[in-house]
Amino acid sequence: MHTLTLPTSTTMLAWVCTRYGGTDVLRLRTLPRPVPGPRDVLVRVLAASVSSADMRVRTQKLPRGFGLLGRLAFGITRPRQPVLGTDVAGVVEAVGRAVTGFAPGDAVVGVAGVAMGGHAEYCLLPGTRPLVHKPARLSFVDAACLPFGGLAALHFLNKANLRAGESLLVIGAAGAVGSAMVQLARHRGAHVTAVCSGGNVALARALGAQAVIDYTEEDFTQDPQQWDVVADTVGASSFAACLPRLTEHGRYLAVAGSLAQVLARPRGTRRSIGGPAAERPEDLQTLMDLAQAGVLRPVLDCAYPFADLPAAHAYVETGRKRGAVVVALP
Numbered sequence: 001m002h003t004l005t006l007p008t009s010t011t012m013l014a015w016v017c018t019r020y021g022g023t024d025v026l027r028l029r030t031l032p033r034p035v036p037g038p039r040d041v042l043v044r045v046l047a048a049s050v051s052s053a054d055m056r057v058r059t060q061k062l063p064r065g066f067g068l069l070g071r072l073a074f075g076i077t078r079p080r081q082p083v084l085g086t087d088v089a090g091v092v093e094a095v096g097r098a099v100t101g102f103a104p105g106d107a108v109v110g111v112a113g114v115a116m117g118g119h120a121e122y123c124l125l126p127g128t129r130p131l132v133h134k135p136a137r138l139s140f141v142d143a144a145c146l147p148f149g150g151l152a153a154l155h156f157l158n159k160a161n162l163r164a165g166e167s168l169l170v171i172g173a174a175g176a177v178g179s180a181m182v183q184l185a186r187h188r189g190a191h192v193t194a195v196c197s198g199g200n201v202a203l204a205r206a207l208g209a210q211a212v213i214d215y216t217e218e219d220f221t222q223d224p225q226q227w228d229v230v231a232d233t234v235g236a237s238s239f240a241a242c243l244p245r246l247t248e249h250g251r252y253l254a255v256a257g258s259l260a261q262v263l264a265r266p267r268g269t270r271r272s273i274g275g276p277a278a279e280r281p282e283d284l285q286t287l288m289d290l291a292q293a294g295v296l297r298p299v300l301d302c303a304y305p306f307a308d309l310p311a312a313h314a315y316v317e318t319g320r321k322r323g324a325v326v327v328a329l330p
């Protein structure tokens with residue numbers, strides 16, 4: 001447990017990732033509070049997700065083949081952006097003079113995404129980043145659960161052009177991406193089979209999966225059936241291994257795939273889709289509209305106090321979280 005010292009109005013507390021490594025590289029520091037430029041919005045953070053991306057940046061445990069690319073993207077010896085944190089929910093503190101649509105006091109949800117910076121008392125969101133008003137029915141903590149997994153799930157379902165009546169297999173259905181994908185696919189009218197461990201079967205069914213395969217008991221690659229789309233949200237399979245399980249025009253979604261999976265060439269009429277998910281404002285609005293309508297439910301594993309962010313990181317690193325892990329600020 002870390003002791004918080006109260007900041008002045010020009011400073012803020014932030015968790016700084018001082019270098020790549022274990023959770024001991026995370027240090028609570030007092031930093032200058034960002035000052036919004038003309039198109040920026042400064043958000044007072046009340047909840048922020050601790051995503052698998054935060055954990056991957058800190059540890060540099062990346063899918064096979066991405067090691068060098070990761071260092072080039074995030075910083076060679078330490079993170080170029082030392083304050084991690086991909087998604088925030090909070091209250092607008094200040095807006096730049098060219099900002100329209102947001103005013104101080106508004107409750108919002110924002111995606112710092114690859115630019116990061118959410119694990120702080122204040123997060124600066126440039127005008128190009130997704131930022132929307134928080135749905136009234138969601139708490140700040142629940143709202144912070146949705147963007148990371150939801151945006152990735154929506155992006156890949158759109159890339160696959162999943163249509164009503166098609167079948168989808170979701171590997172990793174209990175994770176942040178998987179739990180959103182099961183719900184979004186059901187909303188599209190797809191038939192969803194979830195793959196998870198026995199302890200998450202009830203969760204997968206509650207999210208809407210019509211069939212569930214417990215991978216500790218059964219290997220889906222040996223299953224006689226085929227699916228129109230196979231989405232691997234945890235990197236537990238390969239395009240080659242899933243080919244026999246894909247229908248004639250089947251699509252394999254390498255959400256967490258190695259470089260080889262991401263670059264895999266089509267095999268006849270079957271293809272693999274990979275790469276980074278887009279972070280589009282309109283997609284964040286879609287997710288929040290679905291949440292407000294009760295169609296997309298946040299899956300919160302655990303909310304930690306901001307002071308316990310290293311413990312949250314350690315839990316995410318187990319690879320066993322259900323849905324999202326969030327840190328909450330007073």
Ligand SMILES: NC(=O)c1ccc[n+]([C@@H]2O[C@H](COP(=O)([O-])OP(=O)(O)OC[C@H]3O[C@@H](n4cnc5c(N)ncnc54)[C@H](OP(=O)(O)O)[C@@H]3O)[C@@H](O)[C@H]2O)c1
Nearest residue numbers: 052152172174175176177196197200236256276277320321
């Ligand atoms: N391409 C992109 O732009 C993009 C965007 C977002 C995320 N990602 C990547 O997507 C991956 C998933 O992210 P996430 O946040 O959803 O992960 P996560 O929440 O950390 O995933 C944890 C879940 O994975 C499940 N799991 C672990 N091994 C499994 C296996 N062999 N088969 C089935 N389920 C398994 C666990 O459930 P059980 O206990 O039931 O096994 C656990 O609930 C990460 O690697 C992330 O980097 C990529």
